Amino acid sequence: MNAILRMRRFGWNQLRWLLVSGWITCATTCAAAPIPDKLVVLTFDDSVASLHANVRPLLKQHGFSATFFITEGFTFTTNKVDYMTWEQIAELHRDGFEIGNHTRSHMGVSADTLGRLRGEVEFINQRCAEHGIPRPVSFGYPGNAIHPAALPLLRDLGFRYARRGAQPEYAYETGRGIPFEPGQDHLLLIPTTGDARPTWTLANLTNAVTQAREGRIAVLQFHGVPDREHPWVNTPLERFREYLAWMKSNGYRGIALRDLGPYVEHAPVPADPWAIIERRKTAAAAK
Template structure:
């Protein structure tokens, strides 16, 4: 892990590196401890309530649940939570984030629909006694900077993407969040759990949480009975949380980043660090496992 992060810095010219250091210093409010992770869960899966919730409570971990009414959420309560269950997650102290009303991928073509998509979830939150969301997850991991202003207007402080484009979507791999380098509205997933993941895949993701970097983890259901290609088995998920507990990790919600990171400090171009990482990966020799 250290090698490619160091390589990223070497890719930057001295003047750019100095500017990035200044951005990092301004972005960080409080020292970021090693082994700090953010747990996030997408798509309103029913197992978030039946499986994930009790395990998080057992270990005392925080988390963000990104809620959408997309797919067949309104009629299918075999695979998706009810709003009453979502409210219970809030009452337990977990964060409820916004994943758009219809799970709409936000691109330059669809960004005009973003206000109503955000408002649809915010209004349901209000109706069920849940605060308006201050975090967002990009549906389908599609994104455009044309959405930034709307997100800010709707009170969104932090937004999470996937591990792409640095890594292929199918691998579920990614980079840890680097405040000052990564835009707070384009926070990468250090890992996006998949059915074939083993504990080693999870460990590879979370061990990036050091030296001022925060590992933001993306999950769907455990299991995800509606979307098997992003599902985690209950057994695997329990093993992941047990590892975090045994190894002394602190797990927080995405909103809790504000303790450490100033959400109004942004890089000049969110793509700079992404391109640096991609070039670093392209320059690395391939291993047998890859």
């Protein structure tokens, strides 16, 4: 018995020495990678054809990654002028971009629709599998609608990250938002920092991405570039070129949601995922 205890003690001391001396790293005890300033998650919603035609080459040119949230909603199945084909979506995956799940019918998550969420998600997962795309680990809330009961469902469906809008902290109309604060924001309620609108100028873009500092990460939400089918979230191609060029020349990095792993996987999980949202609303009301 004593011999076994001695061996155990020796084993732990040896392990501790190896850790302290830096010979090995330990996934369960090491802290998360420090979050650099100027880290920007780029997300593109709704399977719009211009995302393949215009956004894909520009992202590649600038060396940025991104997440594309795919849905078969709107007129996806019949209108292949305005929406991508699955072959084009698979090409985005082969390029190294992330394919995220945005539900089959672009179904807003609410108390009334929760019962259909699994089927809506699994449909897109199945379509991904048919086209050689891995099962998505990122979810984009359609219409930015959120509900507390969706979190355990999304976790059970294998999602590690979910991007919401900037509501309820900010009114939808402005496109303004909140930087993502790892450890404060739940990974299935990652807020949008900037939600691109047709009236946006470079000043709106810089207002969003310059919040990516001091441990905070900016998350941008785009739709088509341009977007004929959803004109209220259209981004003109000339503006988008300007945004990416500014980000690149000012040292910003564009990443996909799944690339957050090293920065957030060891962050504490908030006990109450809604607490930070309430705190921000209270702080905003006090101003």
